[in-house]
Amino acid sequence: MTSAADLMDPAALQAAFRAQGYVAGDALATALRLVPALQKPLLLEGPAGVGKTEAAKTLALSLGTRLIRLQCYEGLDAQAALYEWNYARQLLYLRSAEIGGGRVDDDELYGERFLMARPLLQAIQQEVAPVLLIDEIDRADDAFEAFLLELLAEWQITVPELGTIPARTRPHTILTSNRSRELSDALRRRCLYHWVEYPTARQELEIVQARLPGIDAALARQVTDAVHALRALPLGKPPGVAETLDWAAALLCLHRDHLDAESIEATLGAVLKLREDQLLAAPTLRGVAGRGVAGRAEAG
Amino acid sequence: MNGHLPAALSAQITTFVIRLRTRHGFLVGPGEAGDALRAAGMVDVLSKRQLRDALRAVLIAQPEQGRIFDHEFNTFFRAEGSPPPPELPPLLPETEAPGAEQETETSPKKQQEGEGQAPAPAPPGPGEEPELTTVKAQPQGESKEDADDSGGDFQTVETRLSPNAGAGGEVRSEDGDLRELLRAASALIRAVELGRSRRLKPLARGPKLDARRTLRAAARTAGDPALLRWLGRPRRSPRFLLVLDGSRSMGRDAGLLLRFAQALSLRTRRVEVYAFSTGLTRLTPHLRRALPGQPLTLPDLGEAWGGGTRIGENLLQLARQERERVNRDTLVLILSDGLDTGEPEVLERALRDLKARAGRVIWLSPLAALPGYQPVQRAIKAALPHLDALLPAGSMEDLQRLGRRLQQRN
Numbered sequence: 001m002t003s004a005a006d007l008m009d010p011a012a013l014q015a016a017f018r019a020q021g022y023v024a025g026d027a028l029a030t031a032l033r034l035v036p037a038l039q040k041p042l043l044l045e046g047p048a049g050v051g052k053t054e055a056a057k058t059l060a061l062s063l064g065t066r067l068i069r070l071q072c073y074e075g076l077d078a079q080a081a082l083y084e085w086n087y088a089r090q091l092l093y094l095r096s097a098e099i100g101g102g103r104v105d106d107d108e109l110y111g112e113r114f115l116m117a118r119p120l121l122q123a124i125q126q127e128v129a130p131v132l133l134i135d136e137i138d139r140a141d142d143a144f145e146a147f148l149l150e151l152l153a154e155w156q157i158t159v160p161e162l163g164t165i166p167a168r169t170r171p172h173t174i175l176t177s178n179r180s181r182e183l184s185d186a187l188r189r190r191c192l193y194h195w196v197e198y199p200t201a202r203q204e205l206e207i208v209q210a211r212l213p214g215i216d217a218a219l220a221r222q223v224t225d226a227v228h229a230l231r232a233l234p235l236g237k238p239p240g241v242a243e244t245l246d247w248a249a250a251l252l253c254l255h256r257d258h259l260d261a262e263s264i265e266a267t268l269g270a271v272l273k274l275r276e277d278q279l280l281a282a283p284t285l286r287g288v289a290g291r292g293v294a295g296r297a298e299a300g
Numbered sequence: 301m302n303g304h305l306p307a308a309l310s311a312q313i314t315t316f317v318i319r320l321r322t323r324h325g326f327l328v329g330p331g332e333a334g335d336a337l338r339a340a341g342m343v344d345v346l347s348k349r350q351l352r353d354a355l356r357a358v359l360i361a362q363p364e365q366g367r368i369f370d371h372e373f374n375t376f377f378r379a380e381g382s383p384p385p386p387e388l389p390p391l392l393p394e395t396e397a398p399g400a401e402q403e404t405e406t407s408p409k410k411q412q413e414g415e416g417q418a419p420a421p422a423p424p425g426p427g428e429e430p431e432l433t434t435v436k437a438q439p440q441g442e443s444k445e446d447a448d449d450s451g452g453d454f455q456t457v458e459t460r461l462s463p464n465a466g467a468g469g470e471v472r473s474e475d476g477d478l479r480e481l482l483r484a485a486s487a488l489i490r491a492v493e494l495g496r497s498r499r500l501k502p503l504a505r506g507p508k509l510d511a512r513r514t515l516r517a518a519a520r521t522a523g524d525p526a527l528l529r530w531l532g533r534p535r536r537s538p539r540f541l542l543v544l545d546g547s548r549s550m551g552r553d554a555g556l557l558l559r560f561a562q563a564l565s566l567r568t569r570r571v572e573v574y575a576f577s578t579g580l581t582r583l584t585p586h587l588r589r590a591l592p593g594q595p596l597t598l599p600d601l602g603e604a605w606g607g608g609t610r611i612g613e614n615l616l617q618l619a620r621q622e623r624e625r626v627n628r629d630t631l632v633l634i635l636s637d638g639l640d641t642g643e644p645e646v647l648e649r650a651l652r653d654l655k656a657r658a659g660r661v662i663w664l665s666p667l668a669a670l671p672g673y674q675p676v677q678r679a680i681k682a683a684l685p686h687l688d689a690l691l692p693a694g695s696m697e698d699l700q701r702l703g704r705r706l707q708q709r710n
Contacts, residue, residue, distance in 0.1 A: 010343075010350065010353075026349065026350075026353060027353040027356065030343065030350060030353035030354050030357060031353070031357035033342070034339050034354060034357055034358070037338070037339070037342045038335055038338055038339060038342075038358070040335065042357070043361075045363060074498040075497070075500070077499060077500065085511075085512060085515070087511040087515050090515050091515065091518060091523055091525065093523075094515075094518060094519060094522070094523025095522075095523040095524075097523065098522040098523050104519060104523075106519075109519065141498070141499065142627055143499060181628075181656075182656050182657055184624065185327055185361070185623075185624070188327070188361035188362070189327055189332075189361065191361075192357045192358055193357060193360050193361050193362075194356075194357055195363040195366055
């Protein structure tokens with residue numbers, strides 16, 4: 001287990017991430033390190049499947065702390081994200097007070113024992129600062145962003161019946177967004193910011209090897225090269241790192257040790273998920289397969 | 301922890317933050333400057349790369365700002381004695397309003413389609429050494445070659461000198477068409493169906509039980525939930541943002557569209573109306589004050605009425621000004637003939653900004669009402685990919701059909 005202080009050095013953080021199979025670039029490592037240091041949330045934006053969510057998970061693993069995750073969606077409200085009253089128990093309390101002839105005390109009816117903490121309230125009530133992942137914030141609506149502002153700037157949550165609940169510890173907060181909607185300036189101002197780009201071919205090779213230790217080095221290189229060639233095409237949904245890993249894993253599963261036309265055909269669904277993209281990429285992939293076979297003949 | 305920072309470096313970082321704000325409109329204030337100093341205190345400030353990564357994480361808020369940041373950083377913190385890299389021209393006039401930080405250099409897409417002087421990867425790659433040429437980050441509307449530029453200037457000067465320019469004054473409404481305009485406005489409001497909100501609100505009757513309010517009521521009836529309360533999904537009512545072209549080429553059509561804007565603001569409060577020709581003016585308060593049926597009197601609109609047209613610049617300014625208020629419930633209506641003297645790239649950028657935030661962007665053109673109309677004007681051609689619809693608006697009849705035409709496109 002590592003404490004936040006041990007990860008002060010970017011190299012240390014990178015090494016800790018590497019131990020969990022996550023290859024973080026310098027800039028991402030610096031941004032992540034500033035999260036506990038400045039006690040500010042970090043907004044990660046970038047294309048789908050570049051490891052934004054994974055970065056938060058890995059941060060939790062590296063710090064040896066809990067990960068509390070909130071998946072955002074349109075219409076997400078305070079009841080689902082912050083807190084909810086336990087109405088069934090409150091009703092029972094009211095009934096039993098009635099039968100027992102006691103008076104119903106409002107403070108007790110709306111006391112902490114009837115309060116159910118949802119992810120955001122949970123996150124600020126931990127003894128040890130957890131990692132709070134607010135995933136795909138762009139899917140929530142403007143109103144929800146406004147809810148978040150109090151939490152992210154003041155680290156407190158206001159429950160009208162109960163008052164203000166300050167944070168016991170400030171969670172290490174990561175927000176992710178795919179930019180399906182523009183976030184408000186108010187939210188952006190409260191966050192550190194980092195744009196997560198697709199990794200370079202070399203970084204991606206490292207990622208594949210870190211995640212799939214059993215993979216043949218030549219195959220890993222072929223797969224990452226092919227994915228890079230694909231990303232250069234105007235695809236509807238370019239493959240992310242997740243797809244690269246899926247593809248490599250699929251090839252491993254099928255006991256292939258190189259990419260040829262037939263193995264590409266069999267596993268293409270792992271990397272390109274739109275019919276139009278598959279058609280568009282066909283010539284590029286034929287080239288990849290040709291090189292793969294040639295490379296293999298040379299090696300043989 | 302920033303006790304470790306040498307005073308000279310602290311001062312430099314503070315100046316750097318101010319420079320990003322004033323020159324490029326970054327939304328960074330004293331709070332961010334403080335964070336920047338603390339961040340710098342955490343890293344090895346002798347490593348330029350580490351300092352840059354740390355400051356970048358604190359000071360940028362949008363991917364487009366990354367490249368500007370890198371360039372400014374390299375200029376500002378260059379090693380002593382090394383030649384200064386080419387100066388990045390300010391992207392904003394110094395007086396620019398806050399909220400303008402999206403005013404960055406030309407977008408990557410445009411650069412690729414453009415003159416090909418500066419091939420640029422899409423968003424900034426973290427850690428990549430920025431190799432900026434000044435060409436890439438020219439302010440809007442000044443990046444074209446000289447000939448084009450002077451042509452544009454000439455146009456502006458001419459329009460400024462024109463007898464109409466800046467005259468403003470009274471726009472008289474023809475009597476008798478208010479009723480029809482109101483009917484057209486109502487049809488438009490009805491036609492814009494936004495469906496129901498995903499968010500639950502307390503309603504008198506609804507599909508879901510509101511446990512919270514039911515419990516409150518039950519507390520008064522001895523814990524017996526006799527009175528049930530409900531939640532439902534309310535209808536989303538649309539907001540309108542009207543942008544009216546008041547340039548000379550619009551002529552009589554502008555008067556009709558202005559009265560239509562007035563009718564719309566009589567029918568719903570959720571309307572914002574702007575007018576532009578060379579400058580941009582907010583008309584909403586004037587239209588609200590105007591008495592229905594009376595001739596519509598507008599104060600001196602200066603550059604907003606009767607001059608030439610700079611659609612792109614004005615829409616960009618509008619997109620910035622209304623940024624926080626344009627959301628998915630907003631219908632943006634641009635009322636213009638598309639005869640523009642500005643750069644189509646600026647217009648394209650403005651519309652892309654608006655489209656990213658608004659529910660729908662619709663262009664109403666009096667010219668589109670003419671038989672055999674083709675959208676070939678430069679501005680319209682640039683705008684078309686970002687529009688949900690290009691509809692005619694040359695007559696009362698067109699306005700009355702507007703609602704139905706929009707419905708057909710749903």
